[in-house]
Amino acid sequence: MNHIIKKIKVELESADIQIDGSKPWDIQVKDSRLFNRILRQGSLGLGEGYIDGWWEAKALDEFFTRVLRAGLEKRVYGKPAMIFENLKSLLTNRQSKDKAHEIGEHHYDIGNDLYIAMLDTRMVYTCGYWQQAKSLDEAQEAKLDLVCKKIGLQPGQRVLDIGCGWGSFAKYAAEVYGAEVVGITISNEQVELGRERCKGLPVEIRFQDYREVNEPFDHIVSLGMIEHVGSKNYRTYMQTVHRCLKDEGRFILHTIGSNESVRTTDPWIEKYIFPNSQLPSARQLSLAAEGLFVMEDWQNFGAHYDKTLMTWYQNFEEHWDELKSNYSERFYRMWKYYLLSCAGSFRARKNQLWQIVFTKQGIPDGFTAPRYRTNK
Numbered sequence: 001m002n003h004i005i006k007k008i009k010v011e012l013e014s015a016d017i018q019i020d021g022s023k024p025w026d027i028q029v030k031d032s033r034l035f036n037r038i039l040r041q042g043s044l045g046l047g048e049g050y051i052d053g054w055w056e057a058k059a060l061d062e063f064f065t066r067v068l069r070a071g072l073e074k075r076v077y078g079k080p081a082m083i084f085e086n087l088k089s090l091l092t093n094r095q096s097k098d099k100a101h102e103i104g105e106h107h108y109d110i111g112n113d114l115y116i117a118m119l120d121t122r123m124v125y126t127c128g129y130w131q132q133a134k135s136l137d138e139a140q141e142a143k144l145d146l147v148c149k150k151i152g153l154q155p156g157q158r159v160l161d162i163g164c165g166w167g168s169f170a171k172y173a174a175e176v177y178g179a180e181v182v183g184i185t186i187s188n189e190q191v192e193l194g195r196e197r198c199k200g201l202p203v204e205i206r207f208q209d210y211r212e213v214n215e216p217f218d219h220i221v222s223l224g225m226i227e228h229v230g231s232k233n234y235r236t237y238m239q240t241v242h243r244c245l246k247d248e249g250r251f252i253l254h255t256i257g258s259n260e261s262v263r264t265t266d267p268w269i270e271k272y273i274f275p276n277s278q279l280p281s282a283r284q285l286s287l288a289a290e291g292l293f294v295m296e297d298w299q300n301f302g303a304h305y306d307k308t309l310m311t312w313y314q315n316f317e318e319h320w321d322e323l324k325s326n327y328s329e330r331f332y333r334m335w336k337y338y339l340l341s342c343a344g345s346f347r348a349r350k351n352q353l354w355q356i357v358f359t360k361q362g363i364p365d366g367f368t369a370p371r372y373r374t375n376k
Contacts, residue, residue: 004035015070017063024059025066031055043073047268047341051333060337061310064344107274108165108187111326114335115166117319118312123166123197126224126254127305127353131372136311139304144172147221149370150297150357151250153177157218160184160244162210163225167194167203174201182217184208210240220245223254226285230278231263234288242292242360250359251293255280257302257352273338279351293358296367302352309343 009019018026029035031054037045049055057063067073119125120140128139129146147169153159155178161169164183167190173179180202185191186209194205210225220241229237241251258279264270265277282298289295316323316335324332345351357367 015066025062028056044267060340061343064341065347068348068350109189118315122168124168128308130304151219160217160220162222167198170203171198219249220251226255238288253356257354294362297357297369299355305346305353313339
């Protein structure tokens with residue numbers, strides 16, 4: 001065991017992390033079995049060890065920022081687990097139509113009370129745009145407005161929102177821009193609350209898989225949904241959008257992006273947060289869109305996700321006393337680990353946030369990309 005502890009200690013020190021040190025990002029080990037668990041299971045063992053109370057760090061977000069900047073996630077730990085995950089992704093379509101509902105049931109249906117407490121007043125569960133914003137509400141509304149401006153949204157136009165969540169974009173586009181919106185999701189909880197929140201507006205919220213849509217729309221948006229599509233289905237996804245988008249329309253893809261092309265996600269995230277998920281790379285998205293779309297604009301504001309996640313975490317902490325009657329202490333540790341580890345990944349610039357504008361035939365005079373919120 002001593003040689004295992006020594007090996008892990010050396011690698012942590014390369015990231016300026018001490019075992020049982022005094023800095024906020026230092027790891028405080030409560031159970032020495034943690035070291036062997038990390039060696040055998042990698043990030044899965046690290047995350048499960050935290051949920052089980054085997055270790056602590058006052059600043060989890062900073063711990064992960066340092067781990068990821070140092071590239072410790074690429075070391076030898078947990079190779080058997082990663083090989084198994086890669087084989088599963090290679091041999092099966094983990095995001096097939098039959099499996100699509102699993103993410104809704106596992107993640108988005110766990111309780112609307114949690115998301116109401118954690119998110120902004122519009123319940124936007126994607127990265128905010130903090131360029132000029134001073135609060136989460138402002139950042140999320142600025143993001144929604146940026147999307148509307150990028151597609152050149154006009155009153156009466158019909159928009160498809162793939163992965164509509166609780167109807168945040170649909171409600172904003174209908175209220176502020178006078179659009180008609182069809183939102184689709186595979187979460188029953190999102191459908192129910194989304195319909196309630198959009199009542200009285202020209203908005204239809206459906207429980208529907210993206211592959212089933214076959215009708216024309218002036219524009220299509222997809223905010224934080226393709227992360228659940230999987231590389232085996234990217235081409236089908238793009239073909240679906242192409243089929244449903246009118247010739248003069250615009251398509252905005254808003255997604256977390258990976259710096260590398262991968263087939264799997266982090267094993268802990270896969271098991272506890274987003275089953276069957278996969279972050280697309282720029283190469284994978286470009287290949288999927290090739291021959292179908294003209295790429296008009298590609299904006300990266302991944303650094304804004306750090307602030308978004310930290311604000312979600314602050315909201316979660318502030319409302320925990322109200323939530324804990326419905327959720328266990330183990331859930332609290334899991335959710336805290338999820339939010340702060342993800343914040344660290346964006347702070348380390350290991351993950352990106354892309355907004356990509358596509359058209360079918362190209363805009364004749366070119367596309368002038370808005371970057372700031374102005375009056376409509």
